[in-house]
Amino acid sequence: MPSDFLRLSCVLTGEEELDEDLAGEYFDRLHAAYPSELDALVAGFAAIPAELGVAARLKELLDADPRLAKIARQIITVWFTSQFTRPDGSSDAGTAEQWKSGLLWPVIHAPAPAAVPGRYGYWADRPVERPGELEG
Amino acid sequence: MPQDDYDLVIVGAGVAGALCAWRLSQGPNPPRILLLEEGDNGLDDAQRQAFVKTYMEAAVKGSTSPYTKLDSAKVILSPESGSNPAVLNQYFVEAGPDLYKSNYLRVLGGSTWTWRGNTPRFIPSDFRLKSLYGVADDWPIGYDELEPFYCEAERQLGIAGNDDEAKEWERLFGAYRSQPFPMPNIVPSYGDRLVMRAINGLELDGKTVQVMTLPQARNSQPYDGRKECEGYATCIPICPNAAKYDASVHLRRALDQQVELRRRAVVTRLEVEPGGHKISKVWFRDWSAPDQGEQSVSGRLVVLAANAIESAKLWLLSGLGNRSGQVGGNLMDHLADEVTGLFPEPVYPFRGPQSNCCIEVFRDGPFRRTCGAFRMTVGADGWGRKEHPFATLDRLMWSAPDQRLVRFGRELQQAVEARVTRMLRLSYSTEQLPAKTNRVTLSDQKDTLGIPRPKLEYALDDYSKRALAYGQSVARRLFDHIPGATEIDPIQPTFGYNGAGHIMGTLRMGTNPDTSVVDSYGRSHEHPNLYVLGASVFVTASTANPTVTVAALSLRSAEAIWGEL
Numbered sequence: 001m002p003s004d005f006l007r008l009s010c011v012l013t014g015e016e017e018l019d020e021d022l023a024g025e026y027f028d029r030l031h032a033a034y035p036s037e038l039d040a041l042v043a044g045f046a047a048i049p050a051e052l053g054v055a056a057r058l059k060e061l062l063d064a065d066p067r068l069a070k071i072a073r074q075i076i077t078v079w080f081t082s083q084f085t086r087p088d089g090s091s092d093a094g095t096a097e098q099w100k101s102g103l104l105w106p107v108i109h110a111p112a113p114a115a116v117p118g119r120y121g122y123w124a125d126r127p128v129e130r131p132g133e134l135e136g
Numbered sequence: 137m138p139q140d141d142y143d144l145v146i147v148g149a150g151v152a153g154a155l156c157a158w159r160l161s162q163g164p165n166p167p168r169i170l171l172l173e174e175g176d177n178g179l180d181d182a183q184r185q186a187f188v189k190t191y192m193e194a195a196v197k198g199s200t201s202p203y204t205k206l207d208s209a210k211v212i213l214s215p216e217s218g219s220n221p222a223v224l225n226q227y228f229v230e231a232g233p234d235l236y237k238s239n240y241l242r243v244l245g246g247s248t249w250t251w252r253g254n255t256p257r258f259i260p261s262d263f264r265l266k267s268l269y270g271v272a273d274d275w276p277i278g279y280d281e282l283e284p285f286y287c288e289a290e291r292q293l294g295i296a297g298n299d300d301e302a303k304e305w306e307r308l309f310g311a312y313r314s315q316p317f318p319m320p321n322i323v324p325s326y327g328d329r330l331v332m333r334a335i336n337g338l339e340l341d342g343k344t345v346q347v348m349t350l351p352q353a354r355n356s357q358p359y360d361g362r363k364e365c366e367g368y369a370t371c372i373p374i375c376p377n378a379a380k381y382d383a384s385v386h387l388r389r390a391l392d393q394q395v396e397l398r399r400r401a402v403v404t405r406l407e408v409e410p411g412g413h414k415i416s417k418v419w420f421r422d423w424s425a426p427d428q429g430e431q432s433v434s435g436r437l438v439v440l441a442a443n444a445i446e447s448a449k450l451w452l453l454s455g456l457g458n459r460s461g462q463v464g465g466n467l468m469d470h471l472a473d474e475v476t477g478l479f480p481e482p483v484y485p486f487r488g489p490q491s492n493c494c495i496e497v498f499r500d501g502p503f504r505r506t507c508g509a510f511r512m513t514v515g516a517d518g519w520g521r522k523e524h525p526f527a528t529l530d531r532l533m534w535s536a537p538d539q540r541l542v543r544f545g546r547e548l549q550q551a552v553e554a555r556v557t558r559m560l561r562l563s564y565s566t567e568q569l570p571a572k573t574n575r576v577t578l579s580d581q582k583d584t585l586g587i588p589r590p591k592l593e594y595a596l597d598d599y600s601k602r603a604l605a606y607g608q609s610v611a612r613r614l615f616d617h618i619p620g621a622t623e624i625d626p627i628q629p630t631f632g633y634n635g636a637g638h639i640m641g642t643l644r645m646g647t648n649p650d651t652s653v654v655d656s657y658g659r660s661h662e663h664p665n666l667y668v669l670g671a672s673v674f675v676t677a678s679t680a681n682p683t684v685t686v687a688a689l690s691l692r693s694a695e696a697i698w699g700e701l
Contacts, residue, residue, distance in 0.1 A: 014545035055545055066539040073534050073541055076548070081526050083195060091195035099192040104525055107549050108556040110369065110486035114188050114376050117366040120356065123325040123488025123516070 001027040004046040011045075011055055012072055013079045013103055022101055026078050029094070030071070033086040037071040044068065080104040142396075143167035143701050145418050145435030147403045147450070149175070150246025151683060152669035152690040153441035154386040155292065159694040160701070161393035167701045170433060171390070172401040172420055175243035176208045179384040179391075187249070188376045199250050199637070202374040203241055211423045212242050212402065213583040228445075229579040229591040236594045237635030238469050240443055244399070247443070247637065248382035248683070250373040252490055253353040255295050255684035256511065257286050259309035261500050262678035269504045271599065272569050275675045276647045276656040279311065282688050287315040289687035290351075293381045294359045296322050297351035304348065309500055320356050321349040322365065325516045327483025328493045331560065334618045340610060343497040347514060350494040353381035353683070360385070367488035369517070398433075400424045402585055406438060406454040406666070413457070414665045421585060428585060437697060439658075440643075441669040441690075448576040448642035448672065449590045457662030460651050464577055466570035466641035467594065468677040471604055471633040474563035475611035476519045480620030482557035485518040486525070492516055498564075498610060499679050508567035508603025511679040512611065518559035521634065525556045560621075562614055564607025565636055567679045568600040576642055596633075605629035638682050643672040657696035658689070669693055 001024040009018050009026075031038050041061075048057045062069040078084040080103045082094035100115040109127035111118060144160065146153045149171045157169050177183055187202035194201040203209055213227045230236060240247045260279035265272045290297075297317035305311040324332070331347060338345040354371070355364045365379040375382070391397055401420040409416040417432040440447045448464040456463070495512035503509075518525060532551045535542045543551055579591035608629040615624045646652025649661035658673050660666040669690045671682045678685070 012544045014547070014549045059541075059544075062541050069539060069541045072544065073530075076533060076541075076544060077526075077530065080529055093193055093195035096189050096192040104529060104552070105486075107553050108486060108525060109482075109484055109553075111367070113486065114191055114368050114370040114374065117368065117377065118488075120364040120366065121323045121488075123367050123484075123492075124323045124329075126326050127484055127487065 002042050002046070004042050008042060008045045009075060009079060011058055012076050015103065018079070019101065022098065025098065026075075029092055030074060030078060030084065033084075033092060034071050034074065037067050041068045041071050080107075140434040140436045142170045142433060142435040144169045144437050144439065144697065145433055146171050146439040146441055147418065148246070148441040148443070148446070148670075149173035149244050149383070149387055149397065150441065150443065150670070151248050151383040152686050153439065154245070154383040154390060155687055155690045156439060156441065156669055156694045156697070157390040157395045158386040158393070159691060160698055161390050161395045166393060169390075169395045170435065171395060171397045172403055172418065173244050173397065173399055174208065174212050174402045174423070175206070176399045176424070177203075177206055177243050177245070179244060179388050181378070184374070184376065184378060187374045191370065191374055197373070199373045200239065200241060203243060203249070206243065208243065208400070208423070211584055213589070227583070227589060229581055229589050231591055231593045232595075234594050234596050236467065236469065236592045237633070238637045238639055239635070240445070240637065240639060245383040245387060251382075251637070251683060252371045253380040254491065254681045255290070255293065255351045255353050256494070256496070256680040257311060257351075258282075258678045258680050258685055259305070259311040259499055261309065262676065262680070265504070265676050269502075271505065272676045273646070276645055282685075282692065283312070283314055285688035285692045286684065287313070288691050289684050290315075291318050292386070292691075293353040293684065293687060294318055294355055294362070295351050295353055295684070296320060296356040298349050301348045304346065305496065308497060317351065319359055322352050322354055322356050322489060322492050324349060324492045325484070325488055327479070327485060327516060327560070328514055330479065330481065330483055331493070331514050335614050338614070338617055340613055343501070345495060345497065345614065347493050347495055349492060350513070352489070354489060355379040365489060369486050369488060369490065371490045402587070403450060404430060404453065404587060406450065406456065407432070408454075408456065408663065413663050415663055423585060437665045437667065437700060439667045439669055439697070440672075443670055444639040444642040444672040445576055445590050445592075447668060447670065449578065449588075451643065452576070452578050453588065456666075457660070459649055459662055460653055462572060462644055462651065462653055464642050465572040465575040466644050467574045467576055467592065468568045468570055468640040468674070470565040470636035470638045470677060470679065470681075471568055471596070471600060472563060472565040472636045473604060473608065473630075473633050474515070474520060474522070474561045475608060475615055475624065475626065476522050476559065476561045477615045477618070477621045477624040478555065478558040479560045479618065480558070483560055484557050485516055485559055488516060490515070490517040498607070503606070506599065506602065507606050508569065508600050509679050510564040510566040510603055510607040512607070513563045513565065515561035515563060518556060518561070520561050520563070522561070523559070525552070528552060528556050562611040564611055565679060566600065566603035566607055568603075568677050569597055570641055570644070570676055571595070571597060574641075601631055604631055604633055636681070638671070638677070640671040640674040640677050640682055643668045644675050645673040646675065658693045659696065667693060667697060
């Protein structure tokens with residue numbers, strides 16, 4: 001996995017840190033489905049000077065090329081949900097471990113479905129900032 | 137006369153067959169019982185965890201997705217068989233004009249693996265629609281006769297409910313309880329309490345809206361050797377820790393009591409003795425055997441406990457008596473739909489059970505002369521089938537018309553959080569009338585074993601459509617009373633509907649052999665040693681999720697069967 005993929009993923013997902021092993025797994029899955037598009041986006045992202053507004057420059061890059069926008073969409077989707085859509089429209093599902101790591105669940109303050117046992121009745125409380133801190 | 141192989145042969149190891157087998161296996165000198173079951177899954181925690189893993193790794197997360205890797209799923213067709221498990225009814229042959237939208241599992245334990253676990257009882261008027269409102273038919277039994285069996289069913293399934301709220305059911309509907317619930321109710325969610333605050337006490341059409349907790353077969357405390365609910369939020373399609381009851385509980389107990397189980401046995405027909413009416417043999421085929429050849433067993437008594445579609449199919453395949461002309465007819469479901477909206481503040485769905493609370497007041501009233509009744513559920517699972525959070529994520533980041541990524545990073549996170557955490561659905565599950573013309577027959581098309589597939593003729597009548605419209609109207613008006621609620625949809629009845637998975641009718645009970653197939657114990661009018669268990673025997677659908685009534689009726693039938701044995 002190119003190191004820029006991890007940095008790109010952070011900008012796209014809005015996370016400050018992401019798991020490097022998971023990034024490698026997602027890169028491999030995405031690359032199998034979108035080889036040239038993924039390479040092009042990672043290369044384009046790597047060329048953005050770090051000191052400039054990276055997110056704004058990335059947006060310009062994506063707006064200029066729908067091919068890159070499409071693979072960016074799938075990068076976000078796999079990080080949030082553990083699955084993504086291949087070019088033929090079929091779904092590429094992840095492992096159980098990847099499912100548990102989906103970024104969507106903490107964003108909506110919910111445990112990953114079927115994956116995280118909580119204490120009985122946790123749902124009666126207003127959630128704390130990130131689930132798992134209270135329920136885990 | 138040659139001795140039968142078994143005292144009792146039960147076809148189908150779902151909740152009805154499992155409870156019956158378990159009950160009859162208790163005590164000294166139990167009868168010799170054989171369970172014939174198509175499925176081949178385990179009943180232990182290792183199997184459960186395998187189901188959970190399959191679910192988490194499934195590309196499409198539907199109500200049957202945990203079960204798609206079973207060998208049986210590759211051989212025995214089911215309503216969701218086929219390359220795309222999201223597409224319903226690749227097994228039924230739907231003759232229309234309307235679609236029958238419910239499905240089921242053909243596994244040990246039946247569809248209780250994937251049910252939501254909601255267990256409201258019928259109310260007394262549900263058994264007397266004809267007498268009270270001049271529509272459909274009365275049941276040959278009433279609430280009073282079934283009440284003790286409801287109590288026993290609730291003990292066996294482990295129902296969590298609120299005894300104070302039960303008094304409201306008694307005041308509204310006369311639905312009294314002679315025993316308390318086995319354990320306290322499942323606690324409402326944070327969002328449920330916000331909804332209660334917003335709409336409790338509203339007056340609609342002369343009724344006072346009251347959001348109450350829903351009786352559920354879900355442990356609010358350790359019960360019967362099973363843990364309390366840990367809030368995995370996947371009641372459908374799989375409970376990871378067995379806090380939700382499923383029929384594996386009583387299957388294991390029955391097998392511990394020497395009940396025999398024949399797995400992988402697809403029953404193909406019941407044979408009637410020459411010149412008589414008794415069922416002399418039960419024929420089946422083992423789908424794992426090289427030749428899948430027909431084998432037979434005999435039983436003094438035979439119990440059909442598949443479901444309303446499979447039991448009727450088997451009855452028709454066997455050419456059994458149909459003096460009433462009702463066999464296969466009166467196929468019903470609870471047509472369900474919902475109004476969705478964004479609550480003005482976060483209600484935090486997807487935490488805990490998929491639903492905890494209900495509104496019951498519309499289950500009865502004079503309107504039932506012309507319009508079906510309905511139950512309402514306050515969802516705790518966002519917008520349910522209408523917009524999964526994955527779809528929300530995509531719609532907030534992607535603009536399809538111009539193929540652009542419109543949001544990413546923290547901005548996307550904040551938009552997803554703001555939308556999903558406020559998602560609320562108020563659903564309504566309606567009463568459908570029985571109609572002889574809504575029926576299961578045999579198709580010319582065959583399944584993988586060469587057995588005719590069920591053909592479903594199905595049309596919604598005006599009474600049932602009005603129930604959908606009335607439910608929509610009430611749900612929409614409830615949203616109108618929530619200040620600041622937005623995106624309320626639909627704002628008018630659409631007559632769209634979902635299946636509830638509540639497959640009822642087809643072998644209805646009654647006292648008159650000219651108008652019904654079985655008596656109130658499920659005993660066939662025409663075949664003296666044949667019983668039917670399950671929602672097949674329902675005369676009308678009520679508005680209540682059927683399982684606790686199926687369980688109560690099965691325990692009552694088991695007493696009658698015990699008397700005969």
